[in-house]
Amino acid sequence: MPSPSTPPDTATEAGPPLDDPHVIQRILRTASTIAIVGLSNKTQRASHFVGSYLQDEGYRVIPVNPTVDAVLGETAYPDVASIPDDITIDVVDIFRRPEAVPPIVAEAIAREVPAVWMQFGVTNEDAARQAQRAGLDAVMDRCMKIEHGRYSGGLHWMGMNTGVISAKRQAW
Amino acid sequence: MPDPSSSPTPSAPEAAVDHAFGFETRMLHAGHVPDPQTGARAVPIYQTTSYVFDSADEAAHLFELKQYGNIYTRINNPTTAAFEERVASLENATGALATASGMAAEFTVMMTLLEPGDEVVASAHLYGGTRTMFVHTLRKMGVTVHFVDPTNLDAWQAALTPQTRALYGETIGNPQGSVLDISRVAAIADAHGVPLIIDNTFCTPYLCRPIDHGAHIVVHSATKFMGGHGTSIGGVIVDGGTFDFSDYPTIADPSPAYHDLAFAETFGEYGFLMKARAETLRDTGASISPFNAFLLLQGLETLSVRMERHVANAQAVAEYLEAHPQVDWVAYPGLPSSPYHALAEQYTPRGPGAIFSFGLSPGPDGPRATGKQFIEALELFSHLANVGDARSLVIHPASTTHQQLSAAELEESGVGPEMVRLSVGLETLDDLLWDLDRAFHAIRS
Ligand SMILES: Cc1ncc(COP(=O)(O)O)c(C=O)c1O
Numbered sequence: 001m002p003s004p005s006t007p008p009d010t011a012t013e014a015g016p017p018l019d020d021p022h023v024i025q026r027i028l029r030t031a032s033t034i035a036i037v038g039l040s041n042k043t044q045r046a047s048h049f050v051g052s053y054l055q056d057e058g059y060r061v062i063p064v065n066p067t068v069d070a071v072l073g074e075t076a077y078p079d080v081a082s083i084p085d086d087i088t089i090d091v092v093d094i095f096r097r098p099e100a101v102p103p104i105v106a107e108a109i110a111r112e113v114p115a116v117w118m119q120f121g122v123t124n125e126d127a128a129r130q131a132q133r134a135g136l137d138a139v140m141d142r143c144m145k146i147e148h149g150r151y152s153g154g155l156h157w158m159g160m161n162t163g164v165i166s167a168k169r170q171a172w
Numbered sequence: 173m174p175d176p177s178s179s180p181t182p183s184a185p186e187a188a189v190d191h192a193f194g195f196e197t198r199m200l201h202a203g204h205v206p207d208p209q210t211g212a213r214a215v216p217i218y219q220t221t222s223y224v225f226d227s228a229d230e231a232a233h234l235f236e237l238k239q240y241g242n243i244y245t246r247i248n249n250p251t252t253a254a255f256e257e258r259v260a261s262l263e264n265a266t267g268a269l270a271t272a273s274g275m276a277a278e279f280t281v282m283m284t285l286l287e288p289g290d291e292v293v294a295s296a297h298l299y300g301g302t303r304t305m306f307v308h309t310l311r312k313m314g315v316t317v318h319f320v321d322p323t324n325l326d327a328w329q330a331a332l333t334p335q336t337r338a339l340y341g342e343t344i345g346n347p348q349g350s351v352l353d354i355s356r357v358a359a360i361a362d363a364h365g366v367p368l369i370i371d372n373t374f375c376t377p378y379l380c381r382p383i384d385h386g387a388h389i390v391v392h393s394a395t396k397f398m399g400g401h402g403t404s405i406g407g408v409i410v411d412g413g414t415f416d417f418s419d420y421p422t423i424a425d426p427s428p429a430y431h432d433l434a435f436a437e438t439f440g441e442y443g444f445l446m447k448a449r450a451e452t453l454r455d456t457g458a459s460i461s462p463f464n465a466f467l468l469l470q471g472l473e474t475l476s477v478r479m480e481r482h483v484a485n486a487q488a489v490a491e492y493l494e495a496h497p498q499v500d501w502v503a504y505p506g507l508p509s510s511p512y513h514a515l516a517e518q519y520t521p522r523g524p525g526a527i528f529s530f531g532l533s534p535g536p537d538g539p540r541a542t543g544k545q546f547i548e549a550l551e552l553f554s555h556l557a558n559v560g561d562a563r564s565l566v567i568h569p570a571s572t573t574h575q576q577l578s579a580a581e582l583e584e585s586g587v588g589p590e591m592v593r594l595s596v597g598l599e600t601l602d603d604l605l606w607d608l609d610r611a612f613h614a615i616r617s
Contacts (some may be wrong), residue, residue: 154241158253159447161265
């Protein structure tokens with residue numbers, strides 16, 4: 001597991017690690033609007049869990065899914081390019097088959113979105129490297145809900161190892 | 173934890189991701205950051221059954237597991253969470269789930285993983301209570317457990333069938349003092365696509381961390397060395413997050429017991445523990461009380477210093493016994509004479525715990541009577557059915573812990589009538605040797 005106290009393990013010659021805890025924390029701390037590609041309107045799907053959680057945590061979630069009109073009370077768009085320009089997307093979170101990832105990353109680059117994130121099980125290293133070469137932050141094979149829970153302390157309530165060690169009073 | 177509705181971004185201190193904290197630091201700090209209102213330094217006791225919700229939506233999301241937080245102490249509790257995260261950190265694991273006892277930890281693992289018709293391959297060198305549960309209670313659930321000589325790797329392999337869903341052993345088997353070759357047994361489990369579960373009670377994470385050697389799930393009776401004080405019954409399940417449950421039916425398939433939630437897909441490396449908590453613990457109700465979690469935390473904070481003294485005293489007592497003319501054998505893997513000495517050096521380099529057995533040379537009334545006379549002559553060793561207390565303990569297994577086993581099971585478990593088991597405590601070593609000396613004297617005369 002990507003325990004915060006273990007060094008990232010995906011640094012290769014091809015580029016910086018794709019599970020860097022600094023990058024993960026930077027994205028989570030600076031983003032406010034997240035486009036979720038493949039966000040399902042079925043409430044028991046993993047994507048719906050993540051979308052609903054991120055909304056509860058105060059992020060605006062923009063669904064990208066050509067098969068539905070709206071999810072979680074937000075209008076859905078068929079692709080990233082179709083999201084109106086007045087909505088600034090801070091990160092594109094991808095719940096799609098690995099083969100479907102490259103055009104999504106290309107759209108994120110074209111739109112100058114600062115980060116792409118591929119969910120747990122979504123692994124397309126070439127696409128991730130392409131994003132990095134274009135200057136985007138890239139995370140791969142990580143769940144945004146779990147990573148947020150790790151650093152916000154939420155996962156702690158479930159007995160999980162957040163890796164956070166501090167003798168300072170927590171600030172809310 | 174931050175108020176879930178307050179902020180879009182994590183507000184906890186940035187995790188010190190570039191520094192790996194040591195065992196002792198985590199023993200004292202993991203799982204607890206002083207809270208914003210009170211700044212309480214010690215982990216407070218949250219003696220509450222339930223927690224108010226911010227809104228109807230938040231309540232619904234908590235029940236659906238879409239939001240992390242506290243609902244009801246049968247499921248989770250802030251004091252217990254501090255204990256759980258601390259144990260997870262010490263075992264280099266992804267998370268933990270505390271239970272009412274060590275037996276509850278084992279049962280929770282089995283109920284979460286298994287279905288009727290499934291099989292488990294387990295070491296024959298197990299705590300007697302575990303064996304009884306596996307043979308009788310798991311049979312009622314339609315689960316068959318095959319027991320093998322844990323030191324024989326071919327036996328593990330030969331007992332596998334297509335129905336095998338897990339392997340199970342103890343770090344140090346009771347009463348032989350057999351040290352499990354964890355990485356080899358883990359390789360057998362990996363090749364068969366099933367998790368290896370290890371009961372690490374006798375070692376604690378200070379002496380051995382089975383996940384580092386390839387085990388997938390660890391259980392503890394926290395009643396023993398973790399607490400150390402002998403005040404509290406408790407258990408804990410630890411998941412390394414290293415077993416891929418995405419094809420493991422009970423964790424991967426949509427669960428009818430949680431409106432078709434697919435735990436492996438939804439929670440990834442946390443899927444097993446989330447299911448164990450949200451379904452099994454919810455249904456069995458075998459949860460730990462917050463007060464016991466608090467007491468067990470007090471024990472964890474001194475674990476390393478206590479374990480160092482436990483193993484030092486145990487080694488000295490074992491050496492004394494081995495040299496004693498009234499002792500036939502001593503089964504402590506810290507002795508070079510033990511067949512498990514090399515494995516002990518590999519898996520428990522700081523010392524193989526403080527619980528071991530030895531055989532008295534039978535006196536004129538036979539081995540059973542000699543054992544009883546010896547135990548009754550001890551002044552300082554407490555005669556009771558427990559191990560891992562700060563005080564030294566003694567028991568005669570054949571007439572107590574292993575009494576429910578048949579003669580054949582006793583034989584297979586290696587429990588003879590001459591056998592005495594010690595759990596060596598933290599007393600002054602000279603006093604322990606003085607006490608043993610007096611007891612040997614008493615059975616001589
Ligand atoms: C190795 C081992 N595992 C499990 C248990 C059961 O733990 P508890 O008594 O906390 O239920 C014991 C108790 O003696 C034990 O020695």
